[in-house]
Amino acid sequence: MPCRVHLCLLVMSEPTTSRVELRHLRSFQAVARLKSFTKAASVLAITQPALSRTIRQLEDILEVTLLDRSTRHVELTGAGQTLLDHVERSLAELDRGIAAARRESTIRLGFSWLLPDPWAQDTVTRFERATGTTVDLVRIDDPLTAVQQGQVEIALVRGPVRIPGLRVVHLFDEPRVAVCSVRSALAKTAQLAWRDVPRWPLVVNTISGTTGPWSWPANEGPTAVVETTNFDEWIESVAADRGIGVVPEVAMRRNIHPAVRFIPLRDAPPIPVALVFRPHVHETMLRHFVDIALTPEDARS
Known part of the structure; x- marks a missing residue:
C-alpha cells in the first residue's frame, strides 16, 4: 500500500513540475529576496502587474500560498521559505552550468x-x-x-x-598612408598628395584591398596597376618596387616589412x-x- 501511494504521488507531481517555468522561479526569487513587487519588477525589467500574474500562476500551479501580501512588506509563508531554499540552490547550479557552457562556446x-x-x-x-x-x-x-x-x-x-x-x-574610419619600396624614388619624400598617387604604378590586392582604381572617379585613377590576391603577394610586390601601395595608417605602427617605407598622404579619403x-x-x-x-x-x- 505505501508503495502504491508513493507511485501515485510521483504521477501526480510530474505534470505539476512540468508546468513550472524558469520565469516563475526567477520572479519568485526576486520578490522573495527584495520583499517588494515594485523593486523586483524593476530588477526584472517587467511591469508590476505582469510580475504579480507570474507569482499568482506559480501559486496556482503548486496550490500553495508562497507570499503573505497582507503586511506592509511582502513576507514569505512557510511554504514560500521552503521553496525559496530549493530555488536558490537550483538557480545557482543552473547559472554555474550556463557559465560553464559559455566558456566552451x-x-x-x-x-x-x-x-x-x-x-x-x-x-x-x-x-x-x-x-x-x-x-x-x-x-x-x-x-x-x-x-x-x-x-x-x-x-x-x-x-x-x-x-x-x-x-x-x-x-x-582609418586614415590612409602610402607605402613604397626603400629603393623607390618616393622613399625620401616627406608627404604625398592623394591626387598624385595615380602617377605611380599602384599595387592592388583585388580580394581584400582597400585602395584600387575604384577609389578614384572614372578616368582619374592609376593607369598602371599591379594585381595581387592576398596581403603577402601585395607587400612583397611593393617591397620589390613594382609600384606603390595605399594602406590604413595602422600599418605604420607595425613592422610589416623591412624593405618598405611609409609616406603620409595628404587629402586622402579615410577607409571605412x-x-x-x-x-x-x-x-x-x-x-x-x-x-x-x-x-x-x-x-x-
Whole structure:
C-alpha cells in the first residue's frame, strides 16, 4: 500500500513540475529576496502587474500560498521559505552550468590582415570577460566570402561592402598612408598628395584591398596597376618596387616589412571599417559582440 501511494504521488507531481517555468522561479526569487513587487519588477525589467500574474500562476500551479501580501512588506509563508531554499540552490547550479557552457562556446572573427589597435585587443578582451565566450581570430584572404559560407561568424572588413544579405555595422574610419619600396624614388619624400598617387604604378590586392582604381572617379585613377590576391603577394610586390601601395595608417605602427617605407598622404579619403555578419545567425551573441565593439572602453563607466 505505501508503495502504491508513493507511485501515485510521483504521477501526480510530474505534470505539476512540468508546468513550472524558469520565469516563475526567477520572479519568485526576486520578490522573495527584495520583499517588494515594485523593486523586483524593476530588477526584472517587467511591469508590476505582469510580475504579480507570474507569482499568482506559480501559486496556482503548486496550490500553495508562497507570499503573505497582507503586511506592509511582502513576507514569505512557510511554504514560500521552503521553496525559496530549493530555488536558490537550483538557480545557482543552473547559472554555474550556463557559465560553464559559455566558456566552451566560441565565435570566429575573420580578418584579412592587421586588426586595428587598440580596438581589437580591447573589444575581444571585454567580450570574453563579459560572456565567457572565446573569440577565435581567423586570418583569411577573403573574409566576406568566409562570412557568407559560414567559415566565420563575423568579420572585420575595410572598405565598402556591396554584398546583399549581409549586415554591416560601421565602426570607424582609418586614415590612409602610402607605402613604397626603400629603393623607390618616393622613399625620401616627406608627404604625398592623394591626387598624385595615380602617377605611380599602384599595387592592388583585388580580394581584400582597400585602395584600387575604384577609389578614384572614372578616368582619374592609376593607369598602371599591379594585381595581387592576398596581403603577402601585395607587400612583397611593393617591397620589390613594382609600384606603390595605399594602406590604413595602422600599418605604420607595425613592422610589416623591412624593405618598405611609409609616406603620409595628404587629402586622402579615410577607409571605412565595419563588422559584417549574417543576420539571424548567432544573433544574441553577435549583437553583444557588436555592442561592445561600438562602445569605447572609456565610455563604459
